[in-house]
Amino acid sequence: MTGRTAALPRFTFSAAACAETALSWFENWDEKKIDDGLFFDRMGDVAYIDKVYMYGPPPAKVKNPTAMGAKNPVKFWSYVFIPKHIDLNKKYPLLVLPHGGVQADFTTDVKQIAKWLPGLNTSHIMGAVFFPESGGANPFTSAYNIAEDAKKMGVEFIIGDEVADIIIENNKVKGCLTASGLKINCEHIVNAAGSYAVRVSKMAGIDLAGDVYIDRHESLITEKMPMWLDALVVNYHPELSGYWQQKRMEGPDALEGEIVACFTPTKPLYGFNTHSDIYCLSRMAQSILLCQPNLENVGIVRSAANHYVGRKSGIAIIGPTSVHGFWMNIAHQGHGFMCAPGDAYALANSMVTGKVHPWIQNCTVEEPKNISETMV
Ligand SMILES: Cc1cc2nc3c(=O)[nH]c(=O)nc-3n(C[C@H](O)[C@H](O)[C@H](O)COP(=O)(O)OP(=O)(O)OC[C@H]3O[C@@H](n4cnc5c(N)ncnc54)[C@H](O)[C@@H]3O)c2cc1C
Numbered sequence: 001m002t003g004r005t006a007a008l009p010r011f012t013f014s015a016a017a018c019a020e021t022a023l024s025w026f027e028n029w030d031e032k033k034i035d036d037g038l039f040f041d042r043m044g045d046v047a048y049i050d051k052v053y054m055y056g057p058p059p060a061k062v063k064n065p066t067a068m069g070a071k072n073p074v075k076f077w078s079y080v081f082i083p084k085h086i087d088l089n090k091k092y093p094l095l096v097l098p099h100g101g102v103q104a105d106f107t108t109d110v111k112q113i114a115k116w117l118p119g120l121n122t123s124h125i126m127g128a129v130f131f132p133e134s135g136g137a138n139p140f141t142s143a144y145n146i147a148e149d150a151k152k153m154g155v156e157f158i159i160g161d162e163v164a165d166i167i168i169e170n171n172k173v174k175g176c177l178t179a180s181g182l183k184i185n186c187e188h189i190v191n192a193a194g195s196y197a198v199r200v201s202k203m204a205g206i207d208l209a210g211d212v213y214i215d216r217h218e219s220l221i222t223e224k225m226p227m228w229l230d231a232l233v234v235n236y237h238p239e240l241s242g243y244w245q246q247k248r249m250e251g252p253d254a255l256e257g258e259i260v261a262c263f264t265p266t267k268p269l270y271g272f273n274t275h276s277d278i279y280c281l282s283r284m285a286q287s288i289l290l291c292q293p294n295l296e297n298v299g300i301v302r303s304a305a306n307h308y309v310g311r312k313s314g315i316a317i318i319g320p321t322s323v324h325g326f327w328m329n330i331a332h333q334g335h336g337f338m339c340a341p342g343d344a345y346a347l348a349n350s351m352v353t354g355k356v357h358p359w360i361q362n363c364t365v366e367e368p369k370n371i372s373e374t375m376v
Pocket of ligand 1: 161164305307330332339
């Protein structure tokens with residue numbers, strides 16, 4: 001799980017819900033300890049920088065409206081960066097990076113940054129943000145434990161078989177057929193087929209080809225070494241960005257762990273492709289070595305490639321379709337795991353109540369216009 005995405009609100013959810021979340025965070029955001037002078041000095045040649053104190057209306061919902069100060073305006077500090085090379089007569093996207101409420105330290109003090117990240121080559125560093133409370137979860141153990149809990153609640157899993165067709169009568173789901181010839185009668189089917197989402201949609205007569213794409217992402221895995229790297233590192237270098245973390249594959253008490261690293265290619269590699277690729281491995285290694293040259297002699301033992309599934313807008317498809325009883329939970333790009341609890345809750349709630357949950361109101365099959373989400 002990437003620290004930076006975990007720290008930001010997800011903007012595919014309704015605008016109102018996002019605004020409320022962001023405001024609730026800003027309310028608690030005290031002026032951050034930041035060495036502004038140094039910041040302005042280092043970034044001044046590439047960006048116009050400003051620091052502004054903003055006032056907004058009082059929060060829409062307050063726990064105790066009669067408490068002293070409950071109706072006071074929301075006040076918060078913001079840093080504004082405008083790149084110097086842009087054409088000021090043109091319009092550009094506005095990127096808002098809220099992180100109030102999430103404990104964070106923002107600094108340009110390289111000595112401090114080197115304490116967070118042992119072995120860091122500080123000569124390239126302009127600044128860093130440290131989220132001491134960020135966490136991660138292992139998707140394999142999570143999926144296993146969720147499945148075990150589901151079994152206890154009576155869920156039956158059929159493994160080693162695949163849905164080959166979906167039975168629809170009068171525009172209503174009636175069941176499905178599996179490759180082994182099994183027929184399952186049911187009123188609801190959720191398409192959560194990841195890279196195969198377009199194929200499964202087509203079984204229900206919904207053609208997403210051309211709207212949903214898959215593109216290849218790869219991770220490298222190093223040999224094991226004693227645990228020493230605590231943080232998940234995200235490198236924002238303009239050409240050599242990437243992220244990596246030392247993982248304990250054998251559980252929380254393991255004394256050793258391998259480093260797992262990924263990056264997002266600037267030019268997406270579209271299409272089904274899970275082969276290893278020397279370009280990806282060397283590109284990821286360059287990103288790591290730029291920051292942590294002390295990893296130079298660590299061996300890469302394997303790599304794993306899979307796909308991001310997404311749409312141009314970056315907005316996932318979660319919710320009902322034109323076929324009654326056929327639901328989608330697809331196109332999550334690079335944050336399907338971290339958003340899974342919220343997405344699944346909102347989808348299940350929509351299925352039970354028959355009303356699309358506000359969190360997923362933008363995640364419609366028809367791609368929303370004028371809104372987008374960027375996953376880096
Ligand atoms: C390199 C890499 C790094 C990533 N890093 C992160 C990260 O840090 N954080 C994060 O949140 N996300 C990350 N992601 C994205 C995340 O892995 C995906 O968003 C997530 O796995 C999507 O989950 P899913 O259940 O929709 O699809 P999948 O995990 O692809 O599952 C789909 C399942 O459907 C099954 N299936 C397909 N067709 C059929 C059929 N006809 N019948 C029955 N079953 C079928 C497949 O076998 C598969 O098991 C990363 C992805 C990659 C490739």
